[in-house]
Amino acid sequence: MANSDSGQRSIIINEDMTIYNAAAQKPMLLGSLHSCEELDLDLSQVGEMDTAGFQVLLLTKREALKAGKTVRLTAHSKAVTELLDLYNMASYFGDPMVITAREHAAGK
Amino acid sequence: MDVIQQAYVVESRELLQMMEDNLLQMEENGGDAETINAIFRAAHTIKGGAGVIECKFIVEFTHVLENVLDEMRSGTITSSPELVEVLLSCSDHLSTLMGCVESESEPDEKINQVSHTLREKLQFYLGLPSTASKEVVLSEPKLHASGGGEMETDNWHISLRFGPDVLRKGMDPASFLRYLLEFGQIISLVTLPDAIPEADGMDPESCYLGFEISYKSDADKARIESVFDFVREDCLIHIWPPHSKLADFIRSIDELPEDPMRLGEILIKCGALTQQELEQALNIQSDREDDPATQPKIGDVLVDQGAVTAEVVDAAAAKQSKVAEKKSLESQLIRVQAAKLDQLIDLVGEMVIASAGANMLARKSGEAALVESTSVITSLVEQIRDSALQLRMVQIGETFTRFQRVVRDTSRELGKEIELVISGSEAELDKSVVEKLGDPLMHLVRNALDHGIESPEKRTAKGKPAKGTLRLNAYHESGAIAIEIIDDGAGMNREKILNKAREREIIGPNQVLSDSEIFALIFEPGFSTADKITNISGRGVGLDVVKRNITALRGSVEVESQEGSGSTFRIRLPLTLAIIDGFLVGVGKSSYVIPLGTVVECIELSEKDRTETLNRQYINLRGQVLPFVRLREQFEIAERGGRRENIVVVQYAGQKIGLVVDELMGEFQTVIKPLGSIFKHIKGIGGSTILGSGDVALILDVPSLVALTTVQQNQ
Numbered sequence: 001m002a003n004s005d006s007g008q009r010s011i012i013i014n015e016d017m018t019i020y021n022a023a024a025q026k027p028m029l030l031g032s033l034h035s036c037e038e039l040d041l042d043l044s045q046v047g048e049m050d051t052a053g054f055q056v057l058l059l060t061k062r063e064a065l066k067a068g069k070t071v072r073l074t075a076h077s078k079a080v081t082e083l084l085d086l087y088n089m090a091s092y093f094g095d096p097m098v099i100t101a102r103e104h105a106a107g108k
Numbered sequence: 109m110d111v112i113q114q115a116y117v118v119e120s121r122e123l124l125q126m127m128e129d130n131l132l133q134m135e136e137n138g139g140d141a142e143t144i145n146a147i148f149r150a151a152h153t154i155k156g157g158a159g160v161i162e163c164k165f166i167v168e169f170t171h172v173l174e175n176v177l178d179e180m181r182s183g184t185i186t187s188s189p190e191l192v193e194v195l196l197s198c199s200d201h202l203s204t205l206m207g208c209v210e211s212e213s214e215p216d217e218k219i220n221q222v223s224h225t226l227r228e229k230l231q232f233y234l235g236l237p238s239t240a241s242k243e244v245v246l247s248e249p250k251l252h253a254s255g256g257g258e259m260e261t262d263n264w265h266i267s268l269r270f271g272p273d274v275l276r277k278g279m280d281p282a283s284f285l286r287y288l289l290e291f292g293q294i295i296s297l298v299t300l301p302d303a304i305p306e307a308d309g310m311d312p313e314s315c316y317l318g319f320e321i322s323y324k325s326d327a328d329k330a331r332i333e334s335v336f337d338f339v340r341e342d343c344l345i346h347i348w349p350p351h352s353k354l355a356d357f358i359r360s361i362d363e364l365p366e367d368p369m370r371l372g373e374i375l376i377k378c379g380a381l382t383q384q385e386l387e388q389a390l391n392i393q394s395d396r397e398d399d400p401a402t403q404p405k406i407g408d409v410l411v412d413q414g415a416v417t418a419e420v421v422d423a424a425a426a427k428q429s430k431v432a433e434k435k436s437l438e439s440q441l442i443r444v445q446a447a448k449l450d451q452l453i454d455l456v457g458e459m460v461i462a463s464a465g466a467n468m469l470a471r472k473s474g475e476a477a478l479v480e481s482t483s484v485i486t487s488l489v490e491q492i493r494d495s496a497l498q499l500r501m502v503q504i505g506e507t508f509t510r511f512q513r514v515v516r517d518t519s520r521e522l523g524k525e526i527e528l529v530i531s532g533s534e535a536e537l538d539k540s541v542v543e544k545l546g547d548p549l550m551h552l553v554r555n556a557l558d559h560g561i562e563s564p565e566k567r568t569a570k571g572k573p574a575k576g577t578l579r580l581n582a583y584h585e586s587g588a589i590a591i592e593i594i595d596d597g598a599g600m601n602r603e604k605i606l607n608k609a610r611e612r613e614i615i616g617p618n619q620v621l622s623d624s625e626i627f628a629l630i631f632e633p634g635f636s637t638a639d640k641i642t643n644i645s646g647r648g649v650g651l652d653v654v655k656r657n658i659t660a661l662r663g664s665v666e667v668e669s670q671e672g673s674g675s676t677f678r679i680r681l682p683l684t685l686a687i688i689d690g691f692l693v694g695v696g697k698s699s700y701v702i703p704l705g706t707v708v709e710c711i712e713l714s715e716k717d718r719t720e721t722l723n724r725q726y727i728n729l730r731g732q733v734l735p736f737v738r739l740r741e742q743f744e745i746a747e748r749g750g751r752r753e754n755i756v757v758v759q760y761a762g763q764k765i766g767l768v769v770d771e772l773m774g775e776f777q778t779v780i781k782p783l784g785s786i787f788k789h790i791k792g793i794g795g796s797t798i799l800g801s802g803d804v805a806l807i808l809d810v811p812s813l814v815a816l817t818t819v820q821q822n823q
Contacts, residue, residue, distance in 0.1 A: 019275050022312035030307055050280045056312050058301050086285055087299045087319075 009036040014045040017053025017080075025053070029060045037069055044075035049083050061093055116157045117206050118443075123150040124206070125510075127199050132512050135192045141181075147195070148177040154202065165215055166205050169223050172230045173198050185233055194229045196513075201226055262350050263295050264332065266321040269303075271342035272314040279339055281317055287335050292325025318344075446539070449499055456489075456496045457779035461798055463489045464776065468801055500540070501683075504591070505533025507542055508580045511553055515578060518557045525564055525575040526557060532582035537589045537683050544661055545591070545681065548654040552593045552677045553578065555651070560597035560675055570672070572596070585680070588663070588705065593677040600669040605629055627667045631655040662794060664761060664811050680761060680811075690778045690797070690807065693756060694771035695739045696747040699805040701778055701797055702767065706758045706810040710772055713753040725817075727766065729757070735817050736766030742792055742813075760814040767813070780807060791816060 009032055015021055033039050039060075046053075057073070064071040073095045076084070084090045127150040130143050137143075151174045158166035173195075179185040201222055208215045215223070266288075270281050288294060300318035304310055325332065329349055336345050463486050470482040508530045519526040561567075561576035568574050579594040602623065609615045609629045621629075633652040658665045663681035682688075682703075690701035717727050726735045736755060739745070755766040778797040787793065794809035 019313055026310070026312040050275075051282055051315060051317065052275050052312055054282075055301075055304060055310075055316060059304055059307060059310055062301070062304070063307050083282055086282055086297075087317075088297045089299050089301075 007036060008038040008040070010040040010042065012042040012045060016048040017043075017046050017056065018048055018050045019052035022052040022056050026056045026059065029056060030063060033060055033064055033067075033069060033071065038072070039064065039070065040072045040074055042075050043073055043080045044077050046077045046080050049077075049079045051083075054083055054087065054089075058089070058092075113161050113209060113212075116161050117210050120154050120157060120206055121203070123154055124199055124203050126150055128196065128513060129509060131192055131196050131199065132516060134187055135189065135516070139180075139187045144177065144180050144187075148174070148181050151177050161209070163209055165220075165223070166202070166209070169198075169205065169227065170202065172227050172234075173202075176230045176233050179234065191233060194226065194233075198226050198230070262324070264292075264323040264325060264350060265346075265348040266319075266323055266332070267344075267346040267348075268321070268336075269300075269318040269344035270315045270339065271344075272311075272316070274315040274339055274342050276313055277342070279342075281315065281319070284335055284339065285319070285321075288321070288323060288325075288332075291327050291331065292323055295322040295324050297321045444499075453496050453500065456493050459489055460493055460779055464778075464799070465801065468799075497538070500538050501536040502539045502542055503533060504535050504537060504542065504582045504589070505530070507546065507549065508533050508582075510546075511549075511580060514550065514553060515557065518554060519576075522558065523563060524557070524561055526561055527575055527577050529577055529579045530581075531579065535582040535584055535589055537681065541661060541681055541683075544657065545679075548657045548665075548679065549591070549593070551651070551654050552679075553580075556593055556595040556597065556675070556677070560595035560599075562598050566598075584683075588680045588682055591679045591681070593679075594674065595676075596674040599671040599674050600627060600630070600667075601671055602626055624666065624668070627669055630667065631665065662809070662811070664815075666761060688778060688780060688807070690776045691756065692773035692776040692799075692805065693739075693754075693767075693769040694773055695743070695769050696745045698743070698745060699773065699799060699803060700739060700769070701776060701805050701807045702756060702758060703807070703810060704775060706760055708757040708759045708764060710754055710756050713755050713768060718753060727755070729766075732764075734764060734766050736768055737813060737817050738768040739808075740768070740770075758810050758814070760811050763814050763818055765814050765817045767808070778805075778807065 011029075011032055013025070017025060029039075029041075041057075041060075061071050063069075071093075073080070073093050076095075081090075084093070127147050130147045130150075133139070134143050134147070151170055155167055155170035155174055158164075158170060176185060176191075176195075180187060185191070201219075204219060204222070205215060208219065268281070268284075274281065285294070285297070298320045300320065301316065303316040303318065305316070310316075323332070329347060332347055333345075336343060339345075463482070467482045467486050470478040473479075512528055515526055515528040556578055561578065562570070562572075564574040567576065577596045579592070581592040581594065583590055605626050606615075606621070606629075609626075609632070610617055614629060614632050615621065631651045631654070655665055658679055658681070661681055663679060665677065665679045667675060667677050669675035688701075689704040691704050691707050693700050693702060711729075713721075713727075721727060721736075725737075726733050728734070734755075734757065753768055753770060754772050755768055756772070757764055757766050776799075780795040781797055783790075783793065783796055792809055792813045793806050794812075795807040797805050797807055799805050
């Protein structure tokens with residue numbers, strides 16, 4: 001996980017987003033969101049994502065929208081992309097994944 | 109007529125009754141929103157049901173009616189006496205149409221003519237040119253978009269709401285969706301995250317998701333269903349095949365947890381509805397938003413827009429409202445066929461006899477334990493009998509309220525102002541009695557309206573309020589129910605009746621009669637004192653028929669009247685026709701049963717009284733004269749009695765008499781068995797019953813004994 005200045009935070013999630021971790025990830029993500037205005041989530045290390053993980057992500061996004069904050073998903077891993085596609089929810093998060101991947105590539 | 113039609117007719121008749129009651133109420137109070145709504149709902153449900161049983165003529169007729177009611181609901185049309193009149197005729201006409209359904213016949217020319225006339229009248233209120241639009245409205249179902257009530261789409265539609273425990277059980281919704289992909293194609297899918305609670309309350313290990321899926325596959329329903337086999341218990345699953353009935357579809361919308369409008373949008377995303385259809389619906393929605401009462405359901409909105417087939421949604425909506433309205437009733441009521449109930453009561457009757465027999469044998473045997481157990485059985489049987497009879501008991505109120513309409517129509521026809529006041533409507537009596545009571549009651553009510561209550565002018569001249577009052581009252585009285593029809597009209601002229609009776613030689617010229625006897629004369633055949641004959645009553649047929657009908661029910665009718673201030677007709681009927689609590693008495697070797705409800709007390713006929721009463725037919729009971737009958741003489745029993753005699757004091761219609769018997773044998777429950785027609789002319793016997801010992805006992809007809817004794821005394 002990496003921090004930048006107080007207004008913006010970037011977090012790299014480096015574990016699976018599954019039901020086994022969901023209970024811990026929920027407070028972590030919500031807490032991070034609470035402490036900043038813009039939250040970037042790097043999902044490149046998410047090897048596996050299930051519905052529980054998806055829900056936590058969804059909740060974080062919803063809370064951000066409610067508070068007028070921003071949550072950006074970046075560098076979706078294959079597992080994330082696949083699930084968001086299946087659930088047809090990519091547009092809800094509003095982070096065009098193909099471009100994100102390219103940016104990710106360009107940024108590195 | 110199949111079961112569905114039958115159920116439809118029964119239910120519709122109830123609804124029509126409700127509609128009529130509400131219309132009458134509307135006429136009186138101008139009709140608040142609730143009343144209008146109730147009327148509308150009734151019409152709506154009748155129409156919806158007619159759609160289901162595919163009864164076109166009712167759908168067509170009710171459709172226009174419903175339109176008018178809907179406009180009334182939205183306030184475009186306001187209620188007026190003329191309109192109520194038309195609506196009442198419509199409700200009557202619907203009842204006629206129900207008759208057609210019942211007889212499985214198409215309405216004949218005459219009925220169609222009435223339909224046509226009423227529809228034109230209704231169209232007038234809708235402000236539409238009547239003839240031209242009528243066919244358009246009726247023959248062209250307002251649809252274009254959705255192809256005859258089917259969903260336009262070629263795809264399956266699957267609606268899923270996963271339960272909270274799915275994830276914890278190791279199942280993931282995603283895997284089910286992936287499984288679906290194995291033998292079909294997800295055309296579109298909408299994830300419903302709405303159920304995710306607030307952040308604090310959200311359990312990351314619970315599942316909150318729902319999905320609406322448009323799915324293309326050649327697989328059959330069973331195959332698709334099998335996908336969800338593992339989650340069936342934890343998941344709300346609806347699967348609609350391609351071209352499902354829209355009705356089913358829309359009905360299910362209300363079963364889903366989300367807001368119907370939100371679902372409307374989702375359905376578009378899935379391709380179940382088109383965007384244009386929903387947009388139109390949404391426009392209407394926002395137009396009406398300021399008034400939540402008129403805010404329509406999505407089904408209504410879509411129908412208004414002609415987006416889906418009217419009748420299909422109506423049928424669904426009817427079912428919906430039925431579910432909502434009937435649920436409360438349904439949980440309280442069970443419909444049972446009358447024949448089944450009769451059979452039960454018959455059996456209970458036999459059981460009563462059998463148990464009485466067992467009881468008697470037990471007592472004879474003298475075995476304490478046996479007596480004990482049979483007495484327990486007897487008391488249980490008694491309770492069963494009471495409950496079984498209670499099943500047949502209905503409140504008389506329903507019968508009474510029917511007269512609201514009669515009073516309204518008749519008084520209008522006669523140009524009188526009459527108010528109907530109902531009391532005691534919670535008094536209960538046997539359904540079979542209620543059914544047979546309708547005609548006599550109708551006759552007496554019409555009689556009171558026509559002859560009893562005067563015209564407003566006459567009333568004002570006499571210093572009475574211009575508005576006459578007719579009261580229907582009911583109350584229980586010693587094992588019987590009394591029903592009173594009371595008017596505050598002119599009352600009856602004693603002299604006039606007397607003269608008429610002499611004229612017709614019903615009574616001798618010098619015969620002196622008491623008031624009640626004089627008034628009883630009006631029940632003689634062919635007796636009418638009405639000066640003019642109207643088409644409502646007064647043709648001289650009737651009151652004798654009333655009396656005959658009521659007597660046939662083991663009841664009686666009497667009249668009290670005071671000239672100038674009104675008359676009271678009082679009908680007395682037994683509560684039930686099947687089983688009575690009796691009091692068993694013996695005369696010589698014969699046994700008789702006296703209905704317990706009529707028994708006041710039993711006293712021993714003292715030696716002194718016995719000698720005194722050899723030549724007179726009354727005794728002094730605590731200072732009062734008590735006329736009596738010796739059953740031995742009444743029924744010509746030859747053998748001599750024992751040394752002791754008892755008097756059973758019975759009361760009927762306020763009159764007490766004594767019945768002299770040898771032996772008092774105690775209370776006895778009994779089933780009334782009718783007597784053969786040969787015995788019809790024996791006075792004082794109402795029926796027979798079988799005792800536990802197998803002997804036959806005759807049941808005394810107390811009313812006729814009372815009448816007989818009173819007449820003898822008066823002579």
